[in-house]
Amino acid sequence: MKQRSPGLVLDADAARPLESGDAAASRLQRAGSAVQKGYLVAQRKARSLVRGVHSRWRRSLQLRVVTSTLLFSVLVTAVLGFFLVHQVQTGLLDAKTQSAFNDHYAGLSTARNIIQDSDQQDPDRQLDQIIEDLSARSGSTGLYDVVIMPSVGGMTGRVSGGVDEASVPERLREDVRKNGELPYGNYTEIIRGTQREPGLAVGAQLSSTYELYYLFPLDHEQQMLNLVQQTLVLVAIALTLLLAAVAYVVTRQVVTPVRQAASSAEKLSSGDLSERMKVRGEDDLARLAMSFNDMAGSLQEKIQELEELSKLQRQFVSDVSHELRTPLTTIRMAGDLLYDDRDDLDPTMRRSVELLQSQLERFEELLADLLEISRHDAGAATLATGTVDIRDSVLKAVGEAEQIAEKRGIKVVLRLPVDPCVAEFDARRINRILRNLVVNAIEHSEGKDVIVTAAGDRDAVAVAVRDFGVGLKEGEEHLCFDRFWRADPARARTTGGTGLGLSISKEDALLHGGWLQAWGMPGKGSQFRLSLPRKSGGELRGSPLPLAPPEITLGRTLSAFSSMQGDFDRKGIWISGPGEDQ
Incomplete structure (x- = not known):
């Protein structure tokens, strides 16, 4: 095995x-x-x-005031309490020292008289008698203890109350030996077996061979000082809390009307013109409330006047636009007859008829835009939504602008996704937006190509129209949607459309719950982006396309990366590129 x-x-x-x-x-x-x-x-x-x-802390004025009051109160009470305790302690010790020196002087006189009256007695009996008489004078409460210590070696001393001779400090004994005629005092610890307590020692030379010391306990003074300290702490806490409560009440009286004024101002700014502050009393805050109410009343009156004027303006534009359609139709019919027979006219008349026809078309466009603006202003614009592929709308808008692009020698480049980008929107209004964007890009492209890009994600679809013309200055990306605004006022009014196209497009985009935004940079061109939610009435949270062109975004990223790499290089750190060893 x-x-x-x-x-x-x-x-x-x-x-x-x-x-x-x-x-x-x-x-x-x-x-x-x-x-x-x-x-x-x-x-x-x-x-x-x-x-x-x-x-x-940053948002609450009342919290800052109360906290500051609390901190300053604590600081002031601490400083005052320190000085008060110091003064009480100094007063107690001074009084105790004065009383101790008086008691010691009286006892020293008594002890010397005993020694003089009994010169022939035994020294031990003299010491016992002195201790007995002086201890009897301290009373039943033990006001002090008596210690008699020999000045030379080989002799014994006497103590009362069971104190230890070590309670007398050595420094005090040296002072007494140097000049025994005067009493000296020093703070010490009175030792009674294992117990120690603070005390005051006073001593003087009793005779050529003995020294007399009084030990005064300071427990009473210590208790009194502790009582004063505890009282001061309680008073300081109560005073601090009281001051904090007073500060809270006072600041609340001031802050509450201010908060009410802020709340009223917010409601007023949100459109509630009937908001007013309550007026209480006749103080400064009451005058503030009255002034605020007067201001709110004036604003309400002015805004109502402006609203009435705006209504009259919109009504005037709507009425004039409708009234102009009848004579315009008549003029249009006469103009069409003349335009059809233009070949039979002399060249001068033919040119006038052609100009009349073009201006009639421009007038019709302006009238149609005014009517559309009046519908938006009156809130009468409605949507006829349907499920449409945004690519079809882009192709239709580009096809309608194809003749303008060919006249100017401009190529429109389409970047459309392969997969359908279907969304729910009003095809007529979206086609009008895209046609306006494409035509504007062609007119401002300065002979360069125009790029139209479409994209979609889960929640939204978007179309971006990019030109490489003069671009927009800072702030003009918002002004370009104002009515009758022109980037270059020096350009002839015959160039471009009616000046209402982008305004109407903005209103149409908002009517869909979408965005119409502009980006521009002088010398780099501009880009307009239309973003729409997939579902009609849905909330738009983002766009599938960036507002700035990709090359601009990439350039900023590379510039920032180059700056970071420069910083790393200066610090001795190397960033390897793709394919390099790390």
């Missing part, structure tokens, strides 16, 4: 501790991950709390 090799047994046995060590390491790793996760959660909560407090 084969026996197992000892080496195999040794390896198997050694594997068990290794497996248990891996398990322990895994448990330690899981515990460390849990601790780290808990730390991150606590850190996020702390940051959220700090942000909340900081936001509350």
